[in-house]
Amino acid sequence: MKTVYEKPKSLNDVHFHYCPGCGHGVIHKLVAEVIDELGIQHKTVGVAPVGCAVFAYNYYNFDFSQAAHGRAPAVATGIKRSKPETVVFSYQGDGDLAAIGTAEIIHAANRGENITVIFVNNAIYGMTGGQMAPTTLVGQKATTAPYGRDPKTMGHPIKVSELLSNLEGVTYIERTAITTPGEIMKAKKAIKKAFQNQIDGAGFSMVEILSQCPTNWGVKPVDGTKFIKEKLQEVFPLGVYKDLSEERKGGK
Amino acid sequence: MAKEFIKGNEAIGKAAIMAGLDCYFGYPITPQSEIPEYLAAEMPKVGKVFLQAESEVAAINMVYGAAGTGIRVMTSSSSPGISLKVEGISYIASAELPCVIVNVQRGGPGLGNIAPEQADYFQATKGGGHGNYRLLVLAPDSAQEMADFTMLAFDLAEKYRNPVMILADGCLGQMKEAVEFKKTVRKEYNKDWTIGRGEKDHKVISSIDIEPEKLEQRNLKLLDKYKTMEKEEVLFEEYLCDDADLVLVAYGITSRVARSAVELAREKGIKLGLFRPKTLFPFPKKDIYRVSQKAKKMLTCELSTGQMVEDVKLNSHKDTEVYFYGRCGGVIPADLELLEQAQKVLDGKGVRF
Numbered sequence: 001m002k003t004v005y006e007k008p009k010s011l012n013d014v015h016f017h018y019c020p021g022c023g024h025g026v027i028h029k030l031v032a033e034v035i036d037e038l039g040i041q042h043k044t045v046g047v048a049p050v051g052c053a054v055f056a057y058n059y060y061n062f063d064f065s066q067a068a069h070g071r072a073p074a075v076a077t078g079i080k081r082s083k084p085e086t087v088v089f090s091y092q093g094d095g096d097l098a099a100i101g102t103a104e105i106i107h108a109a110n111r112g113e114n115i116t117v118i119f120v121n122n123a124i125y126g127m128t129g130g131q132m133a134p135t136t137l138v139g140q141k142a143t144t145a146p147y148g149r150d151p152k153t154m155g156h157p158i159k160v161s162e163l164l165s166n167l168e169g170v171t172y173i174e175r176t177a178i179t180t181p182g183e184i185m186k187a188k189k190a191i192k193k194a195f196q197n198q199i200d201g202a203g204f205s206m207v208e209i210l211s212q213c214p215t216n217w218g219v220k221p222v223d224g225t226k227f228i229k230e231k232l233q234e235v236f237p238l239g240v241y242k243d244l245s246e247e248r249k250g251g252k
Numbered sequence: 253m254a255k256e257f258i259k260g261n262e263a264i265g266k267a268a269i270m271a272g273l274d275c276y277f278g279y280p281i282t283p284q285s286e287i288p289e290y291l292a293a294e295m296p297k298v299g300k301v302f303l304q305a306e307s308e309v310a311a312i313n314m315v316y317g318a319a320g321t322g323i324r325v326m327t328s329s330s331s332p333g334i335s336l337k338v339e340g341i342s343y344i345a346s347a348e349l350p351c352v353i354v355n356v357q358r359g360g361p362g363l364g365n366i367a368p369e370q371a372d373y374f375q376a377t378k379g380g381g382h383g384n385y386r387l388l389v390l391a392p393d394s395a396q397e398m399a400d401f402t403m404l405a406f407d408l409a410e411k412y413r414n415p416v417m418i419l420a421d422g423c424l425g426q427m428k429e430a431v432e433f434k435k436t437v438r439k440e441y442n443k444d445w446t447i448g449r450g451e452k453d454h455k456v457i458s459s460i461d462i463e464p465e466k467l468e469q470r471n472l473k474l475l476d477k478y479k480t481m482e483k484e485e486v487l488f489e490e491y492l493c494d495d496a497d498l499v500l501v502a503y504g505i506t507s508r509v510a511r512s513a514v515e516l517a518r519e520k521g522i523k524l525g526l527f528r529p530k531t532l533f534p535f536p537k538k539d540i541y542r543v544s545q546k547a548k549k550m551l552t553c554e555l556s557t558g559q560m561v562e563d564v565k566l567n568s569h570k571d572t573e574v575y576f577y578g579r580c581g582g583v584i585p586a587d588l589e590l591l592e593q594a595q596k597v598l599d600g601k602g603v604r605f
Contacts, residue, residue: 065317
């Protein structure tokens with residue numbers, strides 16, 4: 001019998017705790033498939049954030065280190081610098097990466113740390129219950145912005161990929177969305193490239209993934225994808241923001 | 253072996269390299285910057301990692317990441333910088349990771365100043381950050397002990413899988429003294445628990461237990477470890493305590509001044525002694541009790557408004573009179589000043605704590 005599909009070896013045989021319609025399950029699977037395909041399961045070390053993905057290490061079948069809120073790029077730096085032969089990635093949400101962890105992500109990127117960052121942007125705080133995130137859209141309601149985000153007092157959504165792509169140290173940044181099978185495959189391709197870059201010694205790579213959070217957006221699970229396409233992508237356009245992957249192969 | 257005339261801060265850097273330091277992560281702050289400066293120059297020469305982080309917060313989290321791989325890692329800072337690190341230190345203690353943290357204390361609170369103080373005693377010995385945890389705290393009194401305790405710290409950190417703090421001060425950090433760097437034999441500890449080994453038995457470094465009963469077990473396991481430290485790792489020094497009418501209790505730079513005061517007193521026929529804790533956690537509880545029972549009077553001298561004196565009082569015999577004398581803000585008392593305070597206590601004019 002020919003196997004046409006199976007669960008990636010890099011995922012454990014457990015149930016996800018994520019809400020119906022949440023994007024984390026899809027993204028977890030993409031990362032695990034990439035790690036399987038690259039044959040790096042036993043040399044990979046993941047760094048989990050604080051937020052909905054805090055228990056990522058329960059789902060992944062390789063070494064993991066949990067990190068304090070926002071500090072995953074610093075923790076990843078510590079692991080990678082002490083064991084350069086490992087493949088290290090941080091898995092972070094928008095609250096973790098773009099608010100409390102702003103300094104850590106900017107400086108890890110600026111140093112050109114040879115790590116991979118999976119940045120899950122759903123424009124809301126999930127784990128704590130729908131509070132305003134740095135990426136929350138103007139006018140979007142959150143439990144701490146019950147009248148909608150007012151840019152006069154709450155600022156505008158931070159565009160992390162645009163911001164980081166200005167830094168010399170950055171090798172590769174792409175923003176993707178997991179809205180359709182086609183876009184999911186594009187996201188996987190980007191994730192694979194971001195890991196391959198690390199293996200090639202090409203330096204800092206980040207994939208931003210626009211992801212569903214229907215629970216905290218207050219929409220039905222099936223409408224989560226619609227919200228990404230119609231609202232999030234307007235503010236966070238998809239595409240490659242920087243790519244020096246070829247030029248920097250071998251640590252150049 | 254030949255001695256080297258060297259600053260306390262640099263002695264820490266040199267000893268750390270001798271102890272096999274693999275990675276250093278830090279951020280500049282006076283009066284400890286000679287540590288990162290020394291290591292920035294020397295670590296590349298031995299093929300090891302020096303990284304100046306973007307903040308103390310990032311530095312301690314780099315330490316957390318690196319410590320999880322089981323290598324030898326250190327950070328250093330001074331009081332306000334240590335305050336920034338305590339979140340990460342709490343995670344490190346909970347995840348049971350070995351590392352060395354140096355605090356070259358300066359004046360506080362707030363931005364304070366860059367002169368020596370000993371006002372981070374509570375922060376260092378009672379945990380400092382959130383949750384039930386303890387650091388193993390070593391208190392050097394000289395450039396020599398800055399070196400010796402640094403080497404010891406790496407061993408203790410691995411032995412207990414616990415962060416070890418070297419609690420120094422700006423005076424010890426800046427002071428130049430003759431130091432003999434004694435090469436010690438490195439003990440090897442089990443590293444089966446580490447990440448990044450490339451093995452199939454995957455490991456997780458974490459401090460989260462969502463189930464209350466599990467988290468309670470984690471806390472109790474830590475407590476057991478701290479109790480073992482209290483049994484086995486207490487270090488202290490007694491100087492002329494046996495026949496003393498009054499024993500001065502002091503650590504770090506203050507103990508150097510107190511020692512001079514004891515010597516001056518003895519020349520005059522006044523029977524002073526000195527008790528110097530070398531470990532602040534574990535605190536030498538039993539020995540304080542023993543000495544206090546005999547001496548009847550104890551005078552704790554600190555560069556603070558009264559921190560270690562609480563532990564001295566708590567552990568002294570109930571009939572022992574405990575007194576306190578402290579200077580702070582960067583003021584270091586002279587030996588004659590301590591002698592005068594001791595005389596007051598002996599004359600019945602001291603202020604009981």
